Amino acid sequence: MDSEPAPGSTPYATARAHGHAARRTAALDTASELLERDGPGALTMRRIAAELGCSTTVLYTIFGGKSGIAEQLWLEGFDRLDRAVRGVREPDPLARLTGMGQAYRANALSNRAYYAVMFQRAIPGFEPSAQAYAASLRPLHALADAVEECIRAGVFAPADPMHIARVLWAASHGAVSLELVGYEGAIDAEERYECLMRAAAAWFMTGGGEG
Amino acid sequence: MDSEPAPGSTPYATARAHGHAARRTAALDTASELLERDGPGALTMRRIAAELGCSTTVLYTIFGGKSGIAEQLWLEGFDRLDRAVRGVREPDPLARLTGMGQAYRANALSNRAYYAVMFQRAIPGFEPSAQAYAASLRPLHALADAVEECIRAGVFAPADPMHIARVLWAASHGAVSLELVGYEGAIDAEERYECLMRAAAAWFMTGGGEG
DNA sequence: GCTGTACAGTAACGATGTTCTATTACAGTA
DNA sequence: TACTGTAATAGAACATCGTTACTGTACAGC
Secondary structure, eight states: OOOOOOTTOOHHHHHHHSTTHHHHHHHHHHHHHHHHHHOGGGOOHHHHHHHHTSOHHHHHHHHSSHHHHHHHHHHHHHHHHHHHHHTOOOSSHHHHHHHHHHHHHHHHHHTHHHHHHHHSOOSTTOOOOHHHHHHTTHHHHHHHHHHHHHHHTTSSOSOOHHHHHHHHHHHHHHHHHHHHHTTTOSTTHHHHHHHHHHHHHHHHHTTTTTO | OOOOOOSSOOHHHHHHHHHHHHHHHHHHHHHHHHHHHHOGGGOOHHHHHHHHTSOHHHHHHHHSSHHHHHHHHHHHHHHHHHHHHHTOOOSSHHHHHHHHHHHHHHHHHHTHHHHHHHHSOOSTTOOOOHHHHHHTTHHHHHHHHHHHHHHHTTSSOSOOHHHHHHHHHHHHHHHHHHHHHTTTOSTTHHHHHHHHHHHHHHHHHTTTTTO
């Protein structure tokens, strides 16, 4: 889409001039588009290469293999989630926390394919590296920060913010996961989600987080 | 399920059907063993046939394809879950409900591969049929029954039992799902799980289920 | 014993991720 | 300018997957 080579220059020259970076981002853009448009099943090395106008060999030199591409998409998915969660700017701590919950669900619903890659092992052979895993914890830390402010504001009883954040994440994830799989009908999914969030929040207000 | 030719119940037809049924259960046993031993990735038509000592053609005549086998395993997974949940025989309604939650987690932990098939789309092309989906709701109804008794006993505030059951299931599923994926460390998984269950239960005791 | 049909085994087809091989395009030198 | 070396690429090949066409075979009914 960008990085049009100068007239007369060959692909080789372009790759060399811009380093692999341009080719790399172009490949990731293609993979991302393919993932969102046709789902994880359509994410094929040959298809990425075809849409990119090169052979699959290039993908192997850049990413090492399909797992390399999968990991980048995995990271992109968590980055989107992180931006969605951190984009909630409510001044009130509890409102921010519940807003983050809604942002979590909204992000999952509008990035279903990414969510499948992140949490449903949609790309068969892929397992995230420890490095990628560590990076994926950023949204959880954002949640924990909001929880900590709730505790400081006296809205939540004193407890380990990270513990509470993990519980809240698990609740959100469970509701959204079942909704995305199409389980138990999507009709009341939003109501169910908010009910679960309220339940968890109420519990931590009364100090249940300590037991 | 059916596949009985049925027109004219000649002894040969029934004998053939019996042989058919025997091969069918043998194939499912092999598939199940393969699934549990080597994971969903090892569930291959050729491999099932090899372990069974026949060609893949047989599997296609019996199950129609890999999706047919996947659906049987899917149903078996939900059947195990159902048996685990209904096996809780606590007389006290609330104790039974929390016991069911623990049974849910225990069943998932000891049937990881099945859980992956059921909730993580571990078999790429497989989508459960509407029939299978309906059958998979049995454990949810068991949960709803326990909830209803909690309401009748005055432990839970009056509300739609199915609604509460779904929320509880979502919470359980979220915690277990993250635990199975290896997310957020498995160290405090049990504590986290119980915390979430207590939070949800407490919420419905105070009548949060109506709002 | 013969015929027809339904099933099983073999081999093939298309597609996948991955790798091997040969070619090509460029940079640096004499 | 011509040569050499290196890096990247394309294309075909390999192993595997789900699936299916073809072929033989074994059994029920006459």
